[in-house]
Amino acid sequence: MSSPSIQWYPGHIAKAERSLKEQLKRVDVVLEVRDARIPLATHHPEVDGWIGEKARVLVLNRVDMISPEARQAWQTWFKENGQAAYFTNAKQGKGVQNLLRAAQDAGKAMNDRRKKRGMKPRPVRAVVIGFPNVGKSALINRLLKRKVVASERRAGVTRQLRWVRISNEIELLDAPGIIPLKLNDQSAALKLAICDDIGNAAYDTQRVAAAFVDLLLGLDQVERADGGYGDAIAARYSLTLVSDAGEPYTGESILANLSARHNNDLERAAHQLLNDFRKGILGNLILELPPMESSVVMSSTSHG
Structure with a gap:
């Protein structure tokens, strides 16, 4: 199997992007939500240009799916940058109150300027943006302490922009997931597919599952203190990762071995592999290491 080519840009995203750029003029603070397992792949390359000088709060959601060591490594890397x-x-509400305070603090400068001009303070206007299925709607529901916007673990549920008031201090704009018109970085596109952050019509499940295993085995080249992803x-699946001759198996051959338990149904085996990762059954695995990171423990695997 060759490495899959992945492209996905449904019509509603193009429309939402136009509306979002228009609404950004009215916004004080941008909450950019990314997937903690792939913090770089879930950064939209055009967002920096859209935001300009506006205050930004960077949110890495799904912290429950990465190890404490990975969290610390990324926190350090972002701080250094x-x-x-x-x-x-967002599912459990962890870290949401800190985020709310950060958004209010980031918007404080706007009301300070209004005060100087003799104007009354108004609620801080924040927008939640990010790729599809990174948990934006779940985050908004947590901030509101009630379910106001539809939230499902699949891409493309939110399709229109809408304002929701959290309190007298802050209003939030819920925006549909945005994605580049063309996914030029195919290694990033692969990670989006593995993490279910783009629609499944965009990719071949078997190829992505095989590439997922190859990616994990590649990450194992990084020094670890607790064994590697291949071990997970x-x-x-009680599989060996090397042949009798001592040659390492590829993702494709490991997928074929796994399919033997599903009547040689490769599609079913591929779905199992990806779903086990997406549900955290393989353990706390991340798919990206901070650039130049070489000797930090990045996984905490659980075998159940």
Whole structure:
């Protein structure tokens, strides 16, 4: 199997992007939500240009799916690059109050300027943006402490922009997931597919599952103190990762071995592999290491 080519840009995203750029003029603070397992792949390359000088709060959601060591490594890396990263688990509400305070603090400068001009303060206007399925709607529901916007673990649920008031201090704009018109970085596109952050019509499940295993085995080249990602797969499915001749198996051959338990149904095996990762059954695995990171423990595997 060759490496899959992945492109996905449904019509509603193009429309939402136009509306979002228009609404950004009215916004004081931008909450940019990324997937903690792939913090770089879930950064839209055009967002920096759209935001300009506006205050930004960086949110890394799904902190429950990465190890404490990975969190610390990314926190350090972002800090060294001039950004504070707020880690959240929108599903459970972890880290959400810190995020709310950060958004209010970031918008304070706007009301300070209004005060100087003799104007009354108004609620801070914040927008939540990010790729599809990174947890934006779940985050908004947590901020509101009630379910106001539809939230499902699949891409493309939110399709229109809408304002919701959190309190007298802050209003939030819920925006549909945005994605580049063309996914030029195919290694990033692959990670989006593995993490279910783009629609499944965009990719071939078997190819992505095989590439996922290859990616994990590649990450194992990084020094670890607690064994590697390959160990998580080997233990979970009772598979060997090397042939009798001592040659390492590829993702494709490991997928074929796994399919033997599903009547040689490769599609079913591929779905199992990806779903086990997406549900955290393979353990706390991330798919990206901070650039130049070489000796930090990045995984905490659980074999159940």
